[in-house]
Amino acid sequence: MLEEEFRIPLEKVFRFFDPEPLASASIAQVHRAELPDGTRVAVKVQKPQTEQTILEDLEILESLLHLADRMHFLEEGIPVEELFLEFRKHLLREIDFLAEAQNMRRFRENFAQFPGVTIPRVFPSYCTKRVLVSELIEGIPLTHLDAKALREEERKAFAERGVEAILKMVFEDGFFHADPHPGNILLRLPERDLVFLDFGTVGVVDRKTRETMARLLLALLEKDTERVVELLEEEFLLAPLSSPLALRLDLSEVLERYIALNLQEIRLESVVHEFFYLARKHRLRFPSHLAILLRALVVAEGTGLLLDPAFNVFPQLEGALRRFLLESMRPEEVLRRLEEYVLDWKELLENLPHRLDQLLTHALSGRIRLQAESQDFGEMNRRIERMSTRLSLSMILGSLLVGSSLIYTNYPYSRVLGILGILGFAAAAFLGALLVVEMLSHR
Template sequence: MGRSKNSHFNRYSQIANIVARHGLGYFVGILGLERFVPFHQGLLGHSRRTEPYTQPEHIRMAFEELGPTFIKLGQILSTRADLLTPEYQAEFAKLQDQALPVLTNAMEDILAEELGKPINAVFATFDPTPIAAASIGQVYTATLHDGTEVVVKVRRPGIVEQVEEDLEILQNLAVSASYRWELAKQYDVIGLAQEFAQTLRSELDYLREGRNAERFAKNFAHNPNVHIPRIFWESTTSRVLTMERIRGIKVSDLSALNAAGINRKTLAEQIAQLNLQMVFEDGFFHADPHPGNFFIEPNGRIGLIDFGMVGNLDANTQEHLAAILLAVISQDANRLVDAFLELGFAQQTVDRTLLRRDLQYLVSHYYGQPLGEIAIGKILNEMLDVVRRHHLQLPSNLGLFFKAGIINEGVVAHLDPSVSVTALLMPYVEKLLLRQYSPTLWAQRLSEASLYATQWGVELPRKLKYIVGELERGNLRINTQLTNGEPIVRRFERFTNRIVLSIITAALINSLAVLMLIYHPANWEKWAGYFFTVGFIAASTFGIYLIWSTLRSKH
């Protein structure tokens, strides 16, 4: 790690400088002294304003200055409601993945290099002005030779090298934080850094995004209300993505939808059904279903774009999610605790009694409430409050699910507040429960259990023989770990330190007395007073500190 730090010295320095300029907001915010600090209002380079910057704003601005990798990190963290409070989520959600466009010639060179032929040989027309310029790539409009309108995403030059450098630095910082900060160890920041690196690398690969789009197209092939853009593979590589252009009204533009005669209630139900199918039937869902990714075509069909961030849910996770909702409805806190723990929320020892108490308080809010009146987004947010309070951690796929669920309900409510996502969800839940208790599934589970039992029956004698052999050779050791022993260790360290300090103080007093009585070198009288004064002050300071620390500890 030392060699890595040296090789990235300039980038480390840049990060340190930016964090230092915005780090003041963190400590001042904790102490509640914002109004006394002029730097907190824009004196260190960011825009001046009379209202003090908050701690989340400082961190968001630092991410923006640090560039693409950290902007993506902030965007992904905005989805992790299990790690961040709503204030941080809302602020990080403001991170806009925008950048100044790269010169047209450079992007055209990349296109020609990737496609292996001149641009005019691939496209009949190509508009060199990008319609969007993000930190990772730029988006252009073009027309194929058969007249099909397409959009072309081109990855920026040098972005992979920059991202890889930042990812290595983040991994190093995560390792350092785990040694120095107990909370970082609890939340497994090393694992989070690795997870983020995997997510970001997948976004850099446009082939993966193209495959995601095709998988969605396959899942909705029989749904005439959903339009997934076609991918043109002959002009798609890891750095270039060419897909069908979708035109329509943004789902957030209510006046335009009304003018086009679109039934907003029907549209809201269709969007809710679309997302529910992704999660509870396909197990493959769009993890960023914000309004900008939905376009409503003139015939009312829903066009969906941007497939860089997706989530996966296996059958077991789908069933546990259904169990969570049923536990809320049936006021069963014990079942809710079981579902939480089985889903892997706990990364460390959890006080089950306290967790059950908080979840019981949560479900009691919905006692006797009709199903159609329960807001799924509110349930998810309250669950996330409990997750943060108990330092639990969502698996990455569930973090994306929670975020997508909350956004989906917001889009539906914006179109028509009378549409209940929870009511539309129940048929999926019932279907999952029927599948969970179906004879076919139980026969399959029994078959698997029989196979495992047979394997264990065959392997157990050999394993027992190995264990007994290790025990006879004295190689078998049992490791024990003291839980919650850190306060005891700290107290013992303080006790030991006091003993050592007491010995030093006593030795200092004794040696000072011996020197003053016995040792009288030449010119001793000239320096004796100074020597005695210094020794007396040191001994007195140590002694007073020992008395004060002992009385202060009340032990």
């Protein structure tokens, strides 16, 4: 595999290469090696057929999602296609080690002046799409760390440093590690710094989105229901709320449960879970990168708790949010945004005469069409679609029953064909059950 990637014998690439994996995961394994100049490196090698297997699995998943969507097994309003494409993009990028090498270089630059956190150096000339060569840093994965072996103040300091690093990634850099779980962080001794690993999955958020997210999280921490709903309506929803009052009532009920508690008794994970439950209930649509951002913060909290069971993320989170929002109020930052607004207005005013001319031309030529949607037509389309789905299922069901009966009766003593007949009956029973459920759910 390695020689196939490098196209030269392995001994000409590395002075030493340990064939025994240092670590192994589902898509890759890591080996110790030495470059010709003696530099000790970690060689991450993608397992054979990984990309082909993932592409085949994605194809199957896409078919199943489309089937579930057509049969109305999923809640209405869920953007199935959008979510699948986002998932596909992240998964395929995760197995592109050239992209991961680029991510590592960017993180290393961002943390060059950040004490106590290390990002391994990458060696681009040795990297390919399926091979990643980086500096070998020895350390203890946090999953294997005996926290009791550390003093209480050390545990607290390491937990706070790890979360501080994640908050910097999210709010200061807008480029963050999307999976900062304990297995992806080492404690290096004797330097006593944290080493982040595995940069295949990252999140990117622009400054405007970060500011909106910071205001939303701060409103949640301050238990300001009105402000939370206002931000949801203004920034995150792609369609108007069906019932802002209902969302306010539900949010008030959730926040009421936390009002009596102090921050030390609250976990970010539970707040985020409640928030996403309400988002699903009220069909709010969030950009996928915001869901990844919130997940990263929740995982960071879990990592902090592993190091220090008494750890609480909220004081650090609140401090980071306030610092970030104050930073956005600096005169140079305000000036930068004013320049952006002026440029936007300039472009709008420059294009306005042309667009008005187009509008008048279309109006005079009778080419303006008004589009109206009818809920009745929409319901009719849904009924026709359900009928076609039932008809398709019925035809498949009938074919399976007839075919299985013919196999089973004509070849009663054939073990292989007998098993095929039984499997056909089982598939028919399953499809029959689906058909009954589908019909009952739309009566």
